[in-house]
Amino acid sequence: MGNLSGKVALVTGASRGIGRGIAERLAHDGALVAVHYGRNEKAAKETAAAIAEAGGRAFVVRAELGVPGDVDTLTDGLDAALHSYGESAIDILVHNAGLNIMGRPIEILTPEEFDRMVAVNVKAPFFLTQRLLPRLRDGGRIINISSVSTRAASAHGIGYPLTKGALDVFSHTLAKHLGPRGITVNSVAVGYTHTDMTASALADPAHLEHTIGLTALGRVGEVPDIADAVAFLASDDARWITGAKVDVTGGANL
Template sequence: MDIREGDARTTLCDLGGPVDFALIDGRLGTEPSFARQVIELVAPQLRIGGYVMNDNAEPDSLGHIRDTTKGFLITTIDRGAHVTHLSGKVALVTGSSRGIGRGIAERLARDGALVAVHYGSNRTTAEETAASIAEAGGRAFTVGAELGVPGDVDTLVTGLESGLRAHGESMLDILVHNAGLNFMGRPIEVLTPEEFDQMVAVNVKAPFFLTQRLLPRLRDGGRIVNISSVSTRLASDHGIGYPLTKGALDVFSHTLAKHLGPRGITVNSVVVGFTRTDMTADALSDPATLERNISRTALGRIGQVPDIADAVAFLASDDARWITGAKVDVTGGVNL
């Protein structure tokens, strides 16, 4: 297609579906911002692994300059790189030093986001997660704050702001509330007020007040994803306290979705079932436990971390722009 200055947004805003290849060639006029406008419109429509190619037909990706002597748009990033659908986005994932949270952080980073890797007490594992992201070509930094204690939100926000400044950022696009606490095997007869309060503090109060503090930093069109549990729709053998807190988080999700709709911010819950992580390894080492959980799942296996991370990445992307206030069941069909 032939485009001229001033009409790029109309011409390129919808190319009719994912694009595998874009050859940007020719004089792009005299306006310095025009080259950037073309890239910003075309790049989000590239399929993962697609290419923007310069006038010499050499595969490159998003980095770009204007050749002021010729007026051509020229790409500058290494050949073979690819544009990802979260490029330029900034994400915070709570409880992301290990397990499902780590998988989510790594997936969002792989899709192009700068990720704040939050941890409660284990700084070493958080730094390992950030290092893993960096080794894969992504960007991440760690933020330490124990949740469920006085001053937790203040500590987390202070660390987040410091990390954002170090990376030349000040705003968030994606907020994933993954951190959680569960006292297993504590039915109503034995669950203590202290244990109950701890779960409420981590699973309900922390997401609520962290969101409250970060709303001014969350860009319009942003994403909030709350990690919930299949236990909210099951009579759990493991006690009543944890499902109560996750049920509260679900209410928070759909109520906040309504409230933030005018800003274009989507809010959704991801319902998680039994998932294989380092934290469930002991339980799954028991053949009876493993078989019992597999038998309850329509797809006939235990969940894997990428199953959850992929769903969160979808909800964080523009592909999920028309989904809000939803409980997305990512359990493989538990107890259907």
């Protein structure tokens, strides 16, 4: 895996679950990591502390996404923190933060719920990227966390897959636009993964068995499975990969 020493990364939604795993892995590879969180300051500080205990460098940045002024809040906090490290630019931008209002088929999904998912999953990554492009070094990396639900019909609702599909289009379109700067843009499709948010559902033996049965590799994913793939895309080893959607699902719903 490539060495990220001297690189600066921002990972949104990095206080828990997959985002935390990504932040820890990028820091392990040498990057200075901005651990973004929306509300759970305690969890974000725990992530940064775990990185420091492992010999890495990280700081926390707060901004609730999907609300007015979210990009201003995030970039102001990022700029202030980077300044304290003698930095003013970033090399890696990982859009991991997302909102999934589950159990909402088209018959009952409300405009307010739909707008909220679009605001967090599409609008925030779009305009945060727009704001950070002048701060993103040439040769940098943008990695968008997508979902298996864009290729396999979801039993949990239609709104979330729609937003992740939009994020995929954003990825390959932006890849072409930023190619002249040597910036790669890719998305990572995530499937069934053990996190604190899925723990209760996967604690049901019947649900766990069903989920495993849907996955070609015969198990539920773990956070490092996702984080390792993101770290690869962030590294120089992936320098010739852009505009791609990397399926990191263990073959879910094939």
